[in-house]
Amino acid sequence: MIKTFKLHIESHFKKLLNARFLLAVSGGLDSVVLAHLFSECKIDFEIAHCNFNLRGKESDADAVFVEKLAEKLHVKFHLQNFDTEAYAQDQKVSIQMAARELRYHWFEELCQLHHLPFLATAHHAKDDLETFLINLSRGSGLNGLTGITAENDRLVRPLLPFSREEILTYAEANTLAWREDSSNASDKYLRNHLRHHAIPALEEAAPQFLTQFQKSQQHLKETALLLEDYTALLFSQIVTQSxxxxxxxxxxxxxxxxxxxxxxxxxxxxxxxxxxxxxxxxxxxxxxxxxxxxxxxxxxxxxxxxxxHQAKTEEVLWYVDIEKIDLNGLTLMKENVEQLTDLTKTEAIFDAEQLKFPLKLRKWEEGDWFYPFGLKGKKKLSKFFKDLKFSTLDKESVWLLCNDQDIIWVVGARTDDRYKVTPNTSQFLKFTAHYD
Known part of the structure; x- marks a missing residue:
């Protein structure tokens, strides 16, 4: 296996030969074998072990075992203890999900802190088959059936082409010691039940099942790539971005x-x-x-x-000495002008003597109303938006400029008729809106 592994690394993971990286080691057969393979290939790595404190003294013994393994292989060792049950309860997730979130978050922190570009895990071919069957039982689409990826950002899985039987044979031939997780013997979890019962039955019925499964899954991956290309083509025809x-x-x-x-x-x-x-x-x-x-x-x-999802925006107060305000997706400016000029929808002029600072900027609420400029009487904003054919997003993104409780400008849409300038206006205040 060592010769095949070397060729696999040189062909598919050459980057591991040129940089120190992190290896996750539980103490079980697979991760212990991967640590020895890396060591035999003179590859530079560090070991990380998580103690989830779920199995009492057994969990502590795993941590001690992995630390001694690191010493034997002369590699740096990292250990983290977690209160997994407390985390699961706090986050309202399963113990399995809690352990996954905790370990990968810590692995990412380690990689960043120690400038380790990659994280290696010991997933192998049987893990891939188990994942396929689990996803199949959940009604997954094509991506869920393509199984575990060999690479995903900084995560690499160099053992993925190898079967558990090959890994076990290597460990026994080299008299390696490893730890057995007692929870793996239980059929409580679907993965264990598949491992103990379904997969052995499949392999008994079809001795080449794993090899043929790998071929089928490669076809699925190729189909998924083709589908991604087709989706990218459709995206450009169907989707626009703003x-x-x-x-x-x-x-x-x-x-x-x-x-x-x-x-x-x-x-x-x-x-x-x-x-x-x-x-x-x-x-x-x-x-x-x-x-x-x-x-x-x-x-x-x-x-x-x-x-x-946008965070709820609090109201903004505009004081008389402020010339410019930057809002979510919008910039507003004010200036004193000498006379009324032609205006665009993004500009508004008011009689300054009618305004009482600070003015208020806020988002609309159900029940809001104003007197639209050029129309008689007041109108609910919901009806005004409907007449302008505002989308839900348009309504959510619009800002209201208010004088006390009065809406004087639906910014970018319409001013309030009560606050229009008149022949008696002597002080003009102009507001200009710029959308991002």
């Missing part, structure tokens, strides 16, 4: 064959899960949306609008 986010042209989506599959491909990297609700947005009423913790997909008239 400072508000992404706009998906609904008509072009509907004209594209396999609309739902295309929409999934375009949105799959944004953590959406309610796919039926997303598909329903294509024919929903404007204003309907589907949200994740980070993004919203909003149905507009002719588009689906993808935006990030």
């Amino acid at each position: 400072f508000k986010g992404y706009q998906f042209n609904i008509q072009k989506l509907k004209e594209t064959p396999n609309t739902k599959a295309v929409l999934y491909q375009l949105l799959k990297d944004f953590e959406f899960t309610a796919w039926d609700d997303i598909y329903d947005l294509l024919d929903a009423q404007p204003g309907k949306y589907v949200a994740t913790t980070k993004h919203r997909l909003i149905k507009d008239r002719d588009f689906l609008l993808l935006t990030e």
Whole structure:
């Protein structure tokens, strides 16, 4: 195996030969073998071990074992103790997810602190098969069935082509010692149940199952790459970008064959899960949306609008001595002018004597109203926005300039008729808006 491993590193992970990196070692068979392989190949690395404190003295003994392994191999050792159960309870996640989040966050900190460009883990071919079956049982799409990637940013998995049988044979041939995690014997978790029962049954029925699975999965990966290329082509035809986010042209989506599959491909990297609700947005009423913790997909008239969640903006006070204010997506300036001039929608002039500073800048709320310039009587902003065909994002991004409780300018749209200049106006105050 050592010869095959060397060739694999030289062919696919040559960068590991030229830089010291971090290796995650649990103390189990796979990570111990990978540490020895790196050592035999004279590759420069450091070892990191996580004690999740889930198995009492057994967890402590694992940490001691890995520390002694590092000493034997003459490599630097890093240890971190975690209160995994407390973290899981605090974050409301499973113990498995808590352990994953804790270890990878710490690994990233170590790599940055010690200038280690890569993190190696000991995932192997059987891990890949287990992941495939788990994702298959969850109804995953194509990406979920392509399995574990050999590289992902700084993460590398050099053992991925090797089977557990090859790893075990190497360990026994070299009389290596390793630790057995007692929790691996339990069928409590789906991965263990697959490892103990489903996969052995498959291999008994088809002795070449793992080899053939690897071939099939390679075909899936090639198909996924082809699909990514096709999606990139469609993206340029269907999606446009603005400072508000992404706009998906609904008509072009509907004209594209396999609309739902295309929409999934375009949105799959944004953590959406309610796919039926997303598909329903294509024919929903404007204003309907589907949200994740980070993004919203909003149905507009002719588009689906993808935006990030915006933090709630507090009101801003504009004092008389301030000439310029920078807001979210908008810059406002004021100046004294001598007379009324022709104005664009992004400009407004008021009778300065009617204004009482500080003025207030805020976002709109349900129930807001004003007297639109040029019209008779007051009008609710919701109706005003509807008449102008404002999208949900337009309404959320608009700012209101207020004098006391009165809205005097829907910035960039319309001023209030009550605050217009008259032939008796002697002091003119001009405001100018610039959108990002």
